[in-house]
Each structure stands twice: as structure tokens, then as C-alpha cells.
Amino acid sequence: MNTICWRNGKIQFIDQTRLPHETVVLETDDYQCIVAALKTLQIRGAPAIGVAAAYAVAAGAAKVETDSPAEFLSELDNICRTVASARPTAVNLFWAIERMRKAVQGETVAEMKASLLAEAKRMEAEDAEVNRKIGRFGAELIPDGATVLTHCNAGALATVTYGTALGVIRAAKEQGKTLQVYADETRPLLQGARLTAWELMQDNIPVTLITDNMAGHFLHKGVITCAIVGADRIAANGDVANKIGTYSVAVLAAENGVPFYVAAPTSTIDMALATGDEIPIEERSPEEVTCIGGVRVAPEGVAVANPAFDVTPHHYVSAIITEKGVAQEPYVERLREIIGGSS
């Protein structure tokens, strides 16, 4: 099944906090539940966040009880604001909400509700197609026999299906290439250990799990052919916000002459921000660091920093792989061309 979809009048989604131990599918028609699922990372990954936001807006709109279009649009505005408050960094959230706002059509409230749900469904279908295109473009960059390093989870679970970074790996495999993956476990929330390792094992793609601090060692040892990650927001100059630790992978790859690729849909590119310095970085709860799987691992009362993302300056990025093609330096020009061009 898709990571998130619409079925029987409800939003269905995989609870990613329960993986890899159990695959639990939740369903709801309450948009506030989706907001909560975004905050607790039951749904995570920039493209999946975007589609979840779209369905949340559609589901919230469906429950507005009025026949007045003006009243409906006012309530829709409140719903959009609430959904937008779920998380600050992934721009796909705001992109999806903006697209939903613009999708409202019809004379009656019923028609408006229908247009919103149709748009959310379109976004679900488009995300699946976009990832296939990213995969096809990106697979050209992966040589046969490659050992690919990845960080966090930019897989099927971070999208509707197939994945961005893992979509590139899947596409390379579908082209008949032999490859294996080194997956950073990705503390604090272990998306690499829990999600990426699980996804790749399901697809019979060989994966070796490492702790985040081992990536540099294996890059230095010449074990890694290339690194590929997803993105939560890309500034106009090609600076990339992604899961904390991505910056370190990029620097260590560059230091060892290993290409570092970012795979993301164009909806992740925020042309309104000139550089990555302007990207808001979410600070999450200290307990994510001090407790693992409910077990406390640090002294009581210790101070903790927990930025969920970091920003990788564009000069460390060998290429940005989108559904509209592959961009390289100078990103400030190439991204504008890609965003401007038709798909």
C-alpha cells in the first residue's frame, strides 16, 4: 500500500513510529489527527508530509458544516493555518497547503469540498509519478557495482511510494545494476535503522546498517561509491536542508572525493529563499536524545540540543536530482531553469 492514501472516505497511513517491529495502518477523517501524526512523526519525510497536509485540508474541509461559501472559505483558512503549524522545516507542507488553497473551485460548498479532495488525490498520484522520474534521472549517476551511502529515510515511507533517494537506488536496480547500500542509523529517531534498512530488506537490496559516526570512516576507507540523500527544503542557491547529520556526510564525502547527491521533487525547492541560512530549523524535544525506545541513556537533568535538520551549503552538493532533470552548479541558474521549465 501507499504510505498515505484515501480509502473509504478516510485518510489511511502507515504509523512509522511502530516500524520495523510492526506494520500498523491507521485511518482517520479528523484532520487534527493528521496534524498530530505529523508532529509525532507517525508521518514524516518531506513529500509524504506534503500529501498528508493536502489530505488533512481536504478532510478538515469535508467536515465544515455550512452552506455559505464565505463561511466555508473562512473555516478553510483556519484549517490551513492549523495544518501549516505542524512542522516548520519541510517546505512541502506549505507548498501543499498553498496548492490546496488555489484548488478550491465551484459555486457551492459541496463543489468546493469535492474540488479539494480531488486535488489531494491528484497530489498523491503525482508524487508516485514524480518519484519514478527522479529515480530514472538519478539512476544514470549510479555506476554498476556501486556501494551507496544514505542518511535518514528518503524512501517509500518518506513519500507516497518508491522514494526519492531510495527511488534512485530502486531505479538503478531495476535497470539491472548490482548495488548495495550503507545506511546511517540516523539518531536520534533512527529512521535509517528502523525504516531504510527495513525498506531495503523488503526489496532484497543488500543493506549494511552503520551508526552515523561510522560514515566518515567508510568514506575514508574507499568503501563508498557515492552518497545520496533526500531534502526537506532547497534554497534558490542550492543549499539543502535535510535531516541532521546530512551536512557532515556531505563534507566527509567531499573530503574523500566521493559524489554527494540530493534527490527531491521540485516541490522541495523554495525559490523564495536566496540561501539556506534563511531556512527555519526545527528544534525537537530533549527526550528524543536522552531516551531510546523508552530506555533512558543519559543522566537525569542533562542539557540537550536537538536540531532536527541541518543545512548543507551548495558547494558540497554534486547534483540535485528532480523529476524535471538533474541540476548542477551554478544552482542559482540551473534551479531557476528547472522550476521554470515544464515537466
Added chain:
Amino acid sequence: MNTICWRNGKIQFIDQTRLPHETVVLETDDYQCIVAALKTLQIRGAPAIGVAAAYAVAAGAAKVETDSPAEFLSELDNICRTVASARPTAVNLFWAIERMRKAVQGETVAEMKASLLAEAKRMEAEDAEVNRKIGRFGAELIPDGATVLTHCNAGALATVTYGTALGVIRAAKEQGKTLQVYADETRPLLQGARLTAWELMQDNIPVTLITDNMAGHFLHKGVITCAIVGADRIAANGDVANKIGTYSVAVLAAENGVPFYVAAPTSTIDMALATGDEIPIEERSPEEVTCIGGVRVAPEGVAVANPAFDVTPHHYVSAIITEKGVAQEPYVERLREIIGGSS
């Protein structure tokens, strides 16, 4: 109390696997128990491993039941070989055993046993003194108001007392400097979260716990004044083997113009190895990565790599701080001078 000491005819040591939740002191007169404690990391940290090895040899020798010096020396040889098999990377283990072998004195077995115990006690006392000297030399490099990044635990718990990297921090504080520490948690075994954070909190030195993959972010943000770590083995050219992740910290520090210091006793310098490429790197159990505090965090059956150490090339090392002074490039000459000179 000291991390390891001799009391009432037995070896006493803090079980570091139980920290920070409880401070448990174990005692034994069975050298095989010390070998087991080294393997399970109840005792860890290169200088502490050295003193533990010395006491293990002394305790093993004390139980040899013979009046024949030749038979005793043969048994002593077996004991030394067993202790030497405990762990491969920290050279202090082999250094301590070699020193114990050379310390045997006397005509009778009783005299030989006494000389071994006396040497082990001397090594315990010397380690405490050596760390104070490292601290005094290193503190000169720490500016007032510094924010110091450290990795793993090179503190009192990694030594007899006071610590090497944390000894430098303690000495800087004793000189009246204001400073704070960012501590990498240090996966897989979380020595930073469990031991370094705990030690510094006990000493009222401000500490902020971060996951390993955040260090690069804070180095890039300009938050870190300098980084300082311990070492498990230093080659003649200044290449440094230390806890996995150290190489990444060093590269990320260099990339951001932040000094990267190594604090270690001269017993950690292995002049027999020309470069760090020759240092054996211990591979430990996959369960250290897939389970945290007894909780499984990765899919069953996933492949894992778990090198316990990495090697940092000397050109990333701003200085090596020993009890005999501070060495800088060219290390191949400066380390020879330091090793050759008197203390």
C-alpha cells in the same frame, strides 16, 4: 575513588556499563574477571585499560602456586598472553603488560609476586600524575569562555582519575577559566551520554549532550571553539586511532577552521608503527548497533558493520598533548623528541 585501584588484596573497579544509572564498584582477585571486564567494557579507556592489565597480571601472578621461579615465569607468560588477548586497538594494554614483564625482580617467587604488585601500584599512581600534567599543558590551549567539543569519554573513567581530554577541561576550569562542553553521545555504546555527561555534571562543568551527527552542524555554526579527544593508539607519524567517529569530528573541525586536539599519555604512542594504517581496528558485535539498552531498534537479520575505532590522519590533528609536552607537526620528529626526552 579511582576508576581502578588495589584495596584489601583485591582489584576494585567501577562497572562502567551500569553508569549513569547506578555507581557499582566490583572487586576481584581473579585476573580472568578483569579480562572479561575489559572485553565487556566494564573497564574501558586506553589508560584505564593499561592499569587494569597491570593489576590483572599482578593478581594472576599472585595466585600461581609454585616455589620454582622458572615455573612461575612460565605461568606468568601465559597470564600475560591471556590479558593481551582482551582487546586489540589500545596500545596501553600491551605497553602495560610489557612493563610488567620487565618489572619482575627477586630471587624467590614471593619476591617476584611482590615486585609485580608494586609495579602495578606504581602504574596506578603514575597515571593519576600523568593526567594532571596533560591537563596543565593542555589548559594553555583552551581560551577563556571556550565551548569545547569532545567525543566518547576520555575522562576520569577512561583513566585512573582526572582524565586526559576531560583532564585538560578540568585543568582549564581550575585555572579559573569559564568554559562549557558539547559532548557527542558516541554511538553505539553511548560513552558520551552515559559517562562524559555524567562526569562533567558531577564536577559542575556545563555540558550539552548532542548526537554524533550534530557535531558538524555546531562546528559549522561557529558554536565550537575547539575539539579535544583522547586516543587509543598514536602512530609514529601522529596518526591517531580513537573511538569511531573521531575521524569525522577532525575533518569537520578542519573544514570549519576549528582546532582539533588529542590528549594522551606517551604510553599511547606506538613508535613501532610508522602510520595509522597499521593499527588493528577492533570489530565488535552487531548487537551493539541493533540494540540499545536491551531494546531492539533495527530489523531482525540486518547486516551491520561495527568498527570500534577509526584512524585520524595526522594532518587533521592541531596538537597532541602529552605529559611531556605538546607536539605539533612535523609529528614524526616531535613525537620522537618527546618519547626520547625525560619527563
